[in-house]
Amino acid sequence: MTRLHNLVGVPAGKTLAEVLPAFAGVTNEVHVGQPATECAACRKPFNAVRKRRKSVRLFPAALCQIVPVALQYGLCGRCFAQYQRGGADREAVLVAIDAYSDGVEATQ
Template identity: 50%
Template structure:
């Protein structure tokens, strides 16, 4: 029995968040609030001249009554793990979810 390591759901291929959650359907601009994380939210290593943020993983609370998204930067190594799929993708998503909920890293 394969159980996911996280409670996140990925958007179906070809769908946007507006297709899945109506509160996001007419959003055309975004306003960023707060400071961008200074570390990769998957491996939690700090960004520097070599380890740079390469992509963002966005979490959308589906129960939101106003369109709010959480954008988490991810380093190149973690992006590559995500793109390989399988258990590596699951581990990246589990780490980002853990970061989102404020859990300490166990490594």
């Protein structure tokens, strides 16, 4: 199956520090900026009904060779449930998150 996104998970049995050595010894976090106001998958705004249910962290591999940086995006409950179903549903959410992270404007 051809992947439509550039996201790769941390392999089972490995830690992030083993995959990206810049994270070895990192014990603290500094959050910069405001959390996104929309879901990274469906791009619908968070509100009283559509709440942020899960966060996804992306670690840009090229940048993380130098400095440990993580980008954190929120997912609404509907998109998180779609991700949990696995298969093509999961791939669709990952494609949408990848496009959101790259700044690609939604066309639908």
